[in-house]
Amino acid sequence: MSYYVPTGGLPAQSELTTGRSGRARFTTAYAVIPRGTLSDITASRLPHWDDTRLWVLARPLSGFAETFSQYVVEVAPGGGSDLPEDDDGAEAVLFVVQGTPAVTIEGSGTHQLSPGSYVYLPAGVFWALRNRGHEDAVFHWIRKKYAAVDGVVPPAPFVTHERDVLPQPMPDTDGAWATQRFVDPNDVRHDMQVNIVSFEPGGAIPFPETHVMEHGLYVLEGKAVYLLNTDWVEVEAGDFMWLRAFCPQACYAGGPGRFRYLLYKDVNRHAALDL
Incomplete structure (x- = not known):
């Protein structure tokens, strides 16, 4: 298995400002934190x-x-x-x-x-x-x-x-898109899931997912083009994507190797009405 590990450091004065972290974005629907922003000063x-x-x-x-x-x-x-x-x-x-x-x-x-x-x-x-x-x-x-929740024993x-934890292929993908689930999604004791999602080169999420779950996606390995709201954004190992509820999302894995990310989402609870 391959896992990207940040090393900190600081860009040289000769580097372009738009170099290591030029893909950084913060919008009302999503944020992209490129790996180059994880420097000593942050x-x-x-x-x-x-x-x-x-x-x-x-x-x-x-x-x-x-x-x-x-x-x-x-x-x-x-x-x-x-x-x-x-x-x-x-x-x-x-x-x-x-x-x-x-x-x-x-x-x-x-x-x-x-x-x-x-x-x-x-x-x-x-x-x-x-x-x-x-x-x-x-x-x-x-x-x-x-x-x-009253009557639900915490995990x-x-x-x-x-x-x-065996990868579970998504239906009709021939294993091009799979998820390693560390918690049974039917276990309502858990109100969050942190999984690993993998795509073989050319694998895709072929529709814009739009749902109530918030997401944090840290790219462990590889690269891809990710749809975030209305923007297609290129991401690579070490990048982090942060999505608010209902932000449309899709993915196309660009290769040449696997594309994998650690995925957070909130699950299995009523929508809060007292914000």
Whole structure:
């Protein structure tokens, strides 16, 4: 498996302003954050995290996308946190793209992770993460306020790996478009899904999807042309797309290799009426 990993840095003074990040866009319907924008000066820090920096790709914004935040987190050897989350109502998914961090989860023990590892962390469950390896550990951290429902037991934590989750081809695509689903879509305990969507070269979403789910799409591998609202936008590994509800979307994978992205969406709950 291939996973794009940002390295920070800073463009040289001789580079064009429209070079590494010239495809950046922020509209009323979607945003594109090219990989070149993840530089040293856009990195941030968090309380209680040692030897760690992160890039914030998404956060709730009134009038735009409101359900989730997404970070790319880089933890140096020896770094990590024993108090990683300060919101008891936040659930999370971690997806590792580099290194071998270890996560300790209340009631589940300590799990050694590797690139491709996937961790679901329910709201209110204690967890900690440390990088005891010899290289930086890099992972995506997707957070959402869990929408509890009377009579529905919240889901339990789990740790898995993408090699253990079989891709499910979309109907009538001969495997050109497939999704690795880490949670059963019929399991209404979960109010979000974080999946991996893959396209073989030439594979496509052949219609403009228009739906209530918000999306965060981080390109793990390859390149494609993506329809966002009324614009066709070229994207590549390391780019992030952020879509508000009902933004039309479609895709054509340009090759020469596979095109894959990590996809967030909110699911399985009534539409809130008290915004």
